[in-house]
Amino acid sequence: MTVDPTETSVSEDTNNDSTAKAPQIEKSEGKVATETAKSAATIKLSAESLIREFESSQEKTDLPEIYVGDTVRVGVRISEGNKERVQPYEGVVISKRHGGLNETITVRRIFQGIGVERIFMLHSPQVASIKVERRGKVRRAKLFYLRERVGKATRVKQRFDR
Amino acid sequence: MAIGILGKKLGMSQLFDDKGRAVPVTLIEAGPCRITQLKSKSIDGYSSVQIGFGDTREKLINKPSIGHLSKSGEVLLRHLREYRVEALDGLELGNPVTVGNFEAGQKVDVSGDTMGRGFSGYQKRHGFSRGPMTHGSKNHREPGSTGAGTTPGRIYPGKRMAGRYGGKKVTTRGLTILRVDSERNLLVVKGSVPGKPGALLNIRPAKVVGSQSLKGGSK
Numbered sequence: 236m237t238v239d240p241t242e243t244s245v246s247e248d249t250n251n252d253s254t255a256k257a258p259q260i261e262k263s264e265g266k267v268a269t270e271t272a273k274s275a276a277t278i279k280l281s282a283e284s285l286i287r288e289f290e291s292s293q294e295k296t297d298l299p300e301i302y303v304g305d306t307v308r309v310g311v312r313i314s315e316g317n318k319e320r321v322q323p324y325e326g327v328v329i330s331k332r333h334g335g336l337n338e339t340i341t342v343r344r345i346f347q348g349i350g351v352e353r354i355f356m357l358h359s360p361q362v363a364s365i366k367v368e369r370r371g372k373v374r375r376a377k378l379f380y381l382r383e384r385v386g387k388a389t390r391v392k393q394r395f396d397r
Numbered sequence: 398m399a400i401g402i403l404g405k406k407l408g409m410s411q412l413f414d415d416k417g418r419a420v421p422v423t424l425i426e427a428g429p430c431r432i433t434q435l436k437s438k439s440i441d442g443y444s445s446v447q448i449g450f451g452d453t454r455e456k457l458i459n460k461p462s463i464g465h466l467s468k469s470g471e472v473l474l475r476h477l478r479e480y481r482v483e484a485l486d487g488l489e490l491g492n493p494v495t496v497g498n499f500e501a502g503q504k505v506d507v508s509g510d511t512m513g514r515g516f517s518g519y520q521k522r523h524g525f526s527r528g529p530m531t532h533g534s535k536n537h538r539e540p541g542s543t544g545a546g547t548t549p550g551r552i553y554p555g556k557r558m559a560g561r562y563g564g565k566k567v568t569t570r571g572l573t574i575l576r577v578d579s580e581r582n583l584l585v586v587k588g589s590v591p592g593k594p595g596a597l598l599n600i601r602p603a604k605v606v607g608s609q610s611l612k613g614g615s616k
Contacts (some may be wrong), residue, residue: 287534289424356419
């Protein structure tokens, strides 16, 4: 992890306030702080922070908190010819992968007696909306065991504390 | 021929396009470069533009280089590259070269050094298939036969063998620029480019070759 230069200078300033015992040390620390503050203005952003900035500009900010086991309703943008409409897709979140811009969820539902799993990139513009319908109580991070189950056994217990 | 630009590979990311597809992209911090020398036909026998990129310290470069760089500006530069041009009109010593020369949608060629893989074996370097790992086999990662016997009695030149792999200059051609950020000197290019993050890259407008160059002509 590289630390943003501005952040370091701020933390050093706070250090000065808390450890204001020896005046000599304080002076030297203050010098370092001003120097880093100066360089922060001229220094270019690090590669990592530039990429983070590039990605965070694409991320959605209004996403609800989704846990594995939740039942969610995803509005999927579908374009037919020139028309565009939003189709809902509802099911249980059986897995979450990646983080940040690449975060995906796998949503499983039984459609006409056949299990269907769709993977959604949460930050994709194709995902128009996402709503948590029901919170599930599960003890696993991946609910792949649901694939082997049929009927009543596929139910996920509801939890009310989230 | 247009002038290219030098840059630093920052790393890869992704971008959602207008249809919502996730597109893999490479972020390149390109420039700002400076024109360090103009070569003209009358003096050098050909006309070209030399640009420099990357700050450095006086201690790290030799005195002749300092003398050369001080003709065009005060900041010392680490990397120099030359681009052949037809005419030197509008180009002046010390002028900046920025990402503003490029625009979104433009095709570019990006060259740089590939990741060095050291002394690599047959599988990694040439994609040979592996021998069986079990059932008494001792032929795991060996090359197999390298040629016939007494005739010709030698291995033909160019036989693919183990050796140094990577760390060579490679050009990835025809990449599309998706975004240009003049404020941060960023180029967002679709696809991958040679080298690790931090590697020096040479980005120039795509060279159109073959039958297409006869039709449209290179830009």
